[in-house]
Amino acid sequence: MKLHIESWPDGGVIPSKHAFARIPDDAHFEFSDNISPALSWTAPPEGTKSFAILIHDPDVPSSPEDVNQEDRTVPADLPRITFFHWVLVDIPADTLSIEEGADSAGVTPRGKRPGVGPLGTTGINSYTEWFRGDPDMGGDYGGYDGPCPPWNDSIVHHYHTTLYALDLETLGLSGAFTGADALEAMKGHILAEATHLGLYSMNPDVPPTG
Numbered sequence: 001m002k003l004h005i006e007s008w009p010d011g012g013v014i015p016s017k018h019a020f021a022r023i024p025d026d027a028h029f030e031f032s033d034n035i036s037p038a039l040s041w042t043a044p045p046e047g048t049k050s051f052a053i054l055i056h057d058p059d060v061p062s063s064p065e066d067v068n069q070e071d072r073t074v075p076a077d078l079p080r081i082t083f084f085h086w087v088l089v090d091i092p093a094d095t096l097s098i099e100e101g102a103d104s105a106g107v108t109p110r111g112k113r114p115g116v117g118p119l120g121t122t123g124i125n126s127y128t129e130w131f132r133g134d135p136d137m138g139g140d141y142g143g144y145d146g147p148c149p150p151w152n153d154s155i156v157h158h159y160h161t162t163l164y165a166l167d168l169e170t171l172g173l174s175g176a177f178t179g180a181d182a183l184e185a186m187k188g189h190i191l192a193e194a195t196h197l198g199l200y201s202m203n204p205d206v207p208p209t210g
Contacts, residue, residue: 001045003163003194006038006100013208014159014198020107020127020148023202028068028151031107036086036144038100041163044093045191048165050120051091052186053098054179057083057147059157060126067150073203074153083130084179085159086144087123090116090170104144114142114176121170123177140176147200156208159198165191 007015016022022032039053060083061067066074088103103119104112111131114122127141149157164186171185199208 001041001043001163001165001192001194003039003041003161003196005161005196005198006040008037008198011197012199014147014200019146019200021202023151023204029202032146034104034107034144034146035101036098036103036105036146037161038098039161039163040097041194042096044096044165047167048093048191049169050089050093050166050171051095052089052120052164052166052171052182053086053091053161054084054088054164054182055086055144055159055161056179057085057149057157057159059149059153059155061150061153066152068152070152072152074150074155076154082179083126085125085146086161087114087125087177087179087182088119088143089121089123089173089182089185091120093169095119104146107145108141109137110139111141111145112143114140115174117143121173123173123179123182125179128176149200149202151202153201153203154206156199156201156206159200160195161198162193162195164193167191 131137
């Protein structure tokens with residue numbers, strides 16, 4: 001099974017139109033287009049009854065203390081944690097592609113509602129926790145929301161899009177389930193998987209290279 005993303009090569013730089021935020025000319029941050037990418041895949045294994053897609057960034061700072069601070073950078077040796085950007089399961093087995101913008105076409109303050117939709121079933125991504133308690137942005141962030149690494153991070157962030165072929169039509173998940181919940185439910189049911197890597201940085205002194 002092979003996964004293809006139209007907008008960037010495997011290991012390449014993610015265009016800013018697919019990001020949650022970008023670097024403006026005169027500041028550190030502005031919201032970007034946040035358009036979900038076009039995906040396609042080939043040669044799923046025999047017996048596939050559904051697909052799942054997860055996008056995760058394993059490079060997120062484990063502590064917010066240094067994040068987006070003018071007088072410092074986030075150190076490279078700070079322990080990092082996983083941040084999910086897209087949690088989509090129960091994709092029908094006859095689906096072999098998803099169009100650009102199908103799951104996001106802009107930043108939605110307070111998030112998009114997770115649940116059953118035309119692509120499958122969306123869970124919540126990690127912006128749900130990131131914005132918890134924020135009066136303007138807090139809420140359940142269902143579906144796709146793109147990269148927004150700290151603008152003062154000392155490392156480039158790596159975004160792994162993974163497609164799973166499963167032997168179940170449904171994982172039986174509903175409500176505000178997370179990427180970790182989806183991975184747990186998939187255990188013992190993965191027939192094949194394929195991953196596509198993208199790079200992104202908000203720090204002009206640490207440009208991504210692909």
